[in-house]
Amino acid sequence: MLVKAYGKINISLDIVGKREDGYHLLKMIMQNVDLYDSMSFQKCNKGINISCNKPYIPTDEKNLVYKAAKLFMETYNISEGVNIYLKKNIPVAAGMAGGSTDAAAVFKTLKELFEMDIDDNELMNLGVKIGADVPYCIIGGTALCEGIGDIITPLAPFKNQILVLVKPNFGVSTKEVYKNLDISKIFKHPDTEALIKAMEEEKLQDVCNNMKNLLENVTLRKYPVLKRIKEDMIRMGAMGAMMSGSGPTIFAFFDDMLKAQRCYDKFKTQYKEVYITRTI
Structure with a gap:
């Protein structure tokens, strides 16, 4: 099989x-x-x-x-x-x-x-x-x-959204990230309900405005390059960029394949693991 x-x-x-x-x-x-x-x-x-x-x-x-x-x-x-x-x-x-x-x-x-x-x-x-x-x-x-x-x-499917993924040349231990997370210092939580509603209505900008990953507090502090990748993606026309899971992969949503392609081409000159893909 x-x-x-x-x-x-x-x-x-x-x-x-x-x-x-x-x-x-x-x-x-x-x-x-x-x-x-x-x-x-x-x-x-x-x-x-x-x-x-x-x-x-x-x-x-x-x-x-x-x-x-x-x-x-x-x-x-x-x-x-x-x-x-x-x-x-x-x-x-x-x-x-x-x-x-x-x-x-x-x-x-x-x-x-x-x-x-x-x-x-x-x-x-x-x-x-x-x-x-x-x-x-x-x-x-x-x-x-x-x-x-x-x-x-x-949840309702959130398919066919264009994404660029950038994985820098290092890995991150999920265990270590959770170990270094101080819950008492978390004051702002994602509005999960608002996010679900935006996804159901396929309002990509609202999705990007509401996405939040609390593990960024740990991983981005340790690896400032990830913050730069996010900023560069936004500069290149991404509607929103965020780290996935405990990192270090950064993904960005695009509303236009041409912008996504330009972003992909730029990062491909710096990193080996860069992908254009879609949600399914």
Whole structure:
């Protein structure tokens, strides 16, 4: 089986509290974009065998693809094995749920491959054990995600919006970002309801005016270059620019493909991982 695992951006990321176990309680609007990893799956006699087009990506227990396959097979007592080839396109450690979307694709595909009768809710409960973004990636599209990311409410689709994505030449650890976040210093929260309304009505300027990511407080302070990327994108005609997830990817919405192309061309001379894409 051949499948596509789509990346995501956060159109908002709010932190509404903290659990006793240290996990932050979130309120986020997540949105799939047309940038994806390709994966192929094949049954084999035994074992989980992973190969990848990028040599720096681990293919053992450190990879979320491996973790997801192992968890699935142990949970449902599957004795056969699987070969998985991962063609990685989504930037790594970028705030775009690259690893989580691959893990979600593993759950959904193994369910088909081994002809299991499992619903999405069951897969989402399994997904939380791998990572907080996995339940969203199982559902995909446009969604409000709450709790630790495990309570998903699908929203009206916000598709075909033009985006430019810039991932600088470094990664960011989500764990580190949350560790350095001081909730007591957060005074301005995103207006999630206003954002949902603007998205439903497809009023792009209102969406851009209301987007907010509280993790920018940490990541942009540590990496001032990200602030410059945002400012440059706005100067080049973007209607709004923001960091996705814990970063460092910066995305910008455009109402015009020509402006988006100019922005893409400029950043492509400075960075390797620059993309023009759309929301899906």
